[in-house]
Amino acid sequence: xxxxxxxxxxxxxxxxxxxxxxxxxxxxxxxxxxxxxxxxxxxxxxxxxxxxxxxxxxxxxxxxxxxxxxxxxxxxxxxxxxxxxxxxxxxxxxxxxxxxxxxxxxxxx
Amino acid sequence: xxxxxxxxxxxxxxxxxxxxxxxxxxxxxxxxxxxxxxxxxxxxxxxxxxxxxxxxxxxxxxxxxxxxxxxxxxxxxxxxxxxxxxxxxxxxxxxxxxxxxxxxxxxxxxxxxxxxx
Numbered sequence: 001x002x003x004x005x006x007x008x009x010x011x012x013x014x015x016x017x018x019x020x021x022x023x024x025x026x027x028x029x030x031x032x033x034x035x036x037x038x039x040x041x042x043x044x045x046x047x048x049x050x051x052x053x054x055x056x057x058x059x060x061x062x063x064x065x066x067x068x069x070x071x072x073x074x075x076x077x078x079x080x081x082x083x084x085x086x087x088x089x090x091x092x093x094x095x096x097x098x099x100x101x102x103x104x105x106x107x108x109x
Numbered sequence: 110x111x112x113x114x115x116x117x118x119x120x121x122x123x124x125x126x127x128x129x130x131x132x133x134x135x136x137x138x139x140x141x142x143x144x145x146x147x148x149x150x151x152x153x154x155x156x157x158x159x160x161x162x163x164x165x166x167x168x169x170x171x172x173x174x175x176x177x178x179x180x181x182x183x184x185x186x187x188x189x190x191x192x193x194x195x196x197x198x199x200x201x202x203x204x205x206x207x208x209x210x211x212x213x214x215x216x217x218x219x220x221x222x223x224x225x226x
Contacts (some may be wrong), residue, residue, distance in 0.1 A: 031212055042113070042199055042217030043152075050212075086150060092213050096165055097142070097203075099152035 006089055010104040019076045021103040023089030024069075030092045032065055034074050037086045037102065046087075047074075081109045112136050113218040115200050121224045122190060129186045130221045132200030140164075141183035142215065143175060144199040152199070158183055187223075195225045 007022045023032070031050045035043040049056045049065045049072065056063045062075040076083055086102040113134045122128055134141065142165075143155040156175045157165035163175070172188040187194060200218040 033214065035215075035217075037150075040220075042219045043201075043215070044217070045214050048212055048214060088152065090215075096154065096157070097213060097215055098154065099144070101149055101151040104150070 005100045006087070006103040008103060009101070010106070012106040012108065013079055015079060015081055015107055015109050017079055017107075019079050019083070019105055019107070021074045021087050021089075021105070023072045023074070023100065025072075025089075025091045025098075026070065027091070027093060029067075032063075032072050033090045033092065033097075034061075034063060034072075035088045035090060035099075037088065039085070043088060043099075076105075079105075079107045081107050083107050113200055113202055113216050115198075115218040115221045117221060118219065119222050119224075121226065123226055124190055124192060126190050127186070127188045128190060128223070129184055130198055130200075130223070131182070131184045132218060133182050134200075134202040134216070135181065136202060136204070136216060138202035138204040138216070139180060140203045140205065140213070141177065141180075142201040142203075143183065143185050144201060146197045146199060146220070148196070156183075156185075190223075190225045192225050195223055197222045 033048045034046045037043045047058045049063045060077045065072045084107050086104050088099050088102040090099045115132045140159045142157045146152045158177045161177045174186045176184045197220045199220050201215040203213045203215045
C-alpha cells in the first residue's frame with residue numbers, strides 16, 4: 001500500500017526561487033528519504049533523515065521531519081532550471097521502502 | 110560502470126504474451142527490488158529479495174514471478190500479459206546499513222518501459 005504522499009502534485013516556480021514539497025505518511029518509520037527522478041530516468045537518492053532527527057541539510061537541500069505529525073518537507077533553495085524533476089519521499093520501515101506519487105517540480109529559466 | 114542495469118529498456122508486446130525483464134547490480138548489495146511505476150508516476154513495490162530469498166511479495170498477480178539466481182541478479186517474468194501491465198518497471202538494490210546504522214538507501218536502474226498492445 002502507498003505510504004508517502006507528496007504535496008503538491010505539481011509545482012512551477014522561477015529560477016532563483018525556493019521550492020517546498022511536503023510528504024505525509026501513516027506508520028512508524030526508521031527514517032525518511034527523498035529521491036529525485038529526471039524524466040525517463042531512474043530515481044536517485046538525495047537525502048536521508050532519521051526518525052530521531054528534526055532537520056538536515058545537504059547543499060541547497062533542507063529536510064525537516066515531524067514524527068508527531070507524520071510529515072516531512074523538502075526545501076530546495078535558489079532553484080535552478082536543472083532542478084526540474086519529480087521528487088519522491090520514501091519511508092523506510094525495515095525491509096520495505098514505500099514511495100508516493102511524487103511532486104513534479106518545474107523551474108523556469 | 111552502470112551500477113544497476115536493466116534490460117530491455119523498452120519492450121512492446123501483444124496481450125497474452127510472456128516476457129522477462131532482467132536486472133543486474135554490481136554494487137555488492139544484498140537486497141534487490143522490483144517497483145512498478147504507473148502512468149500517474151505512483152511507484153509501487155512489487156517484490157523484495159534479500160540474499161536470494163523473497164522477503165516482500167506485495168499483492169501482485171501470480172502472473173508475475175521474480176527469479177533471483179544469485180545476489181547480483183533479480184529477473185522478472187510476466188506471463189499472459191494484460192493491457193494493465195503497461196508501465197515502467199524499476200529494479201533497485203540496497204545494502205542494509207549503507208546509509209547509516211539500520212538505513213536502507215536504494216540505487217535504481219534506469220527502468221524498463223513495458224507497453225502491452
